Amino acid sequence: xxxxxxxxxxxxxxxxxxxxxxxxxxxxxxxxxxxxxxxxxxxxxxxxxxxxxxxxxxxxxxxxxxxxxxxxxxxxxxxxxxxxxxxxxxxxxxxxxxxxxxxxxxxxxxxxxxxxxxxxxxxxxxxxxxxxxxxxxxxxxxxxxxxxxxxxxxxxxxxxxxxxxxxxxxxxxxxxxxxxxxxxxxxxxxxxxxxxxxxxxxxxxxxxxxxxxxxxxxxxxxxxxxxxxxxxxxxxxxxxxxxxxxxxxxxxxxxxxxxxxxxxxxxxxxxxxxxxxxxxxxxxxxxxxxxxxxxxxxxxxxxxxxxxxxxxxxxxxxxxxxxxxxxxxxxxxxxxxxxxxxxxxxxxxxxxxxxxxxxxxxxxxxxxxxxxxxxxxxxxxxxxxxxxxx
Numbered sequence: 001x002x003x004x005x006x007x008x009x010x011x012x013x014x015x016x017x018x019x020x021x022x023x024x025x026x027x028x029x030x031x032x033x034x035x036x037x038x039x040x041x042x043x044x045x046x047x048x049x050x051x052x053x054x055x056x057x058x059x060x061x062x063x064x065x066x067x068x069x070x071x072x073x074x075x076x077x078x079x080x081x082x083x084x085x086x087x088x089x090x091x092x093x094x095x096x097x098x099x100x101x102x103x104x105x106x107x108x109x110x111x112x113x114x115x116x117x118x119x120x121x122x123x124x125x126x127x128x129x130x131x132x133x134x135x136x137x138x139x140x141x142x143x144x145x146x147x148x149x150x151x152x153x154x155x156x157x158x159x160x161x162x163x164x165x166x167x168x169x170x171x172x173x174x175x176x177x178x179x180x181x182x183x184x185x186x187x188x189x190x191x192x193x194x195x196x197x198x199x200x201x202x203x204x205x206x207x208x209x210x211x212x213x214x215x216x217x218x219x220x221x222x223x224x225x226x227x228x229x230x231x232x233x234x235x236x237x238x239x240x241x242x243x244x245x246x247x248x249x250x251x252x253x254x255x256x257x258x259x260x261x262x263x264x265x266x267x268x269x270x271x272x273x274x275x276x277x278x279x280x281x282x283x284x285x286x287x288x289x290x291x292x293x294x295x296x297x298x299x300x301x302x303x304x305x306x307x308x309x310x311x312x313x314x315x316x317x318x319x320x321x322x323x324x325x326x327x328x329x330x331x332x333x334x335x336x337x338x339x340x341x342x343x344x345x346x347x348x349x350x351x352x353x354x355x356x357x358x359x360x361x362x363x364x365x366x367x368x369x370x371x372x373x374x375x376x377x378x379x380x381x382x383x384x385x386x387x388x389x390x
Contacts (some may be wrong), residue, residue, distance in 0.1 A: 025096050
């Protein structure tokens, strides 16, 4: 069976490569994947694969029925959205939408899932049950396309017994994959803080309430939540990526705005930390005569890979690729809205190696130079098929 899957993946590789090139050249932001969705739907229709469009806006759910379709159901998922990054690569398939780029590999994920769909459609007389194929919008933006698609019922009628997803991983060579059972990735919540003081001349600070000086205290005090309020055995990160305030050297502004992220791997501690953030900001500002506004935009929960399912997936992948090409991953504080699925049904989110001999295509994701060794897509669609059938 594995050799048959490999042969089919090899045969359709030029088609899948062309699909990836088209999607990569026409990136669209989260929840605006109109062209991408229509393009994928067109490819599914051409292969005779039943599908529904317009779910959560641009999402697609396709179904491939084997013998006894009601026997069981397995789901496979890929994302379709891109990032607001100016692509620096000079390939023939570089982004034609200036300022947008598939820098996280969602073009690869979608192409691999289309490829897996083609293979499974040809092999539908060789398995029982139903396979759902989920093409999801908005992975890169709260509240996450996964949560919206789930709310529209995609995990019902029939309900999957398991769900799988792959993600590009430039830290592993092409031809390999990585798994980790249990807690794998963190939750992610966005913090929006406004510190409101009283502006004035920088030479007369005693007549002002300086929000810039207060913002320094706020940032420092918030780190105490991690180091003194959080259990040191629970991974947690609180980082700020944006601070905005002021106009020039000699003017103290009226306000400063901070934007950051809080991540952890414990759901109970997650929501306790939200309240601590609000309290620390409020009390630090109040002590300095300022006021504040705090918004915690609740994002994705922590990602948990079902241990039993992941062990079976790792075994199936080892049989498909060879044990030497399957590695155990370390935990990461990054996040993915696949976590919403994994809190509903047993899930397995694994990594697809995409570099060439650990020498080429090693640029990390979310980078303007990110690209892959496209032979990885043979592995990607092959492993997806192998896991679904296993």
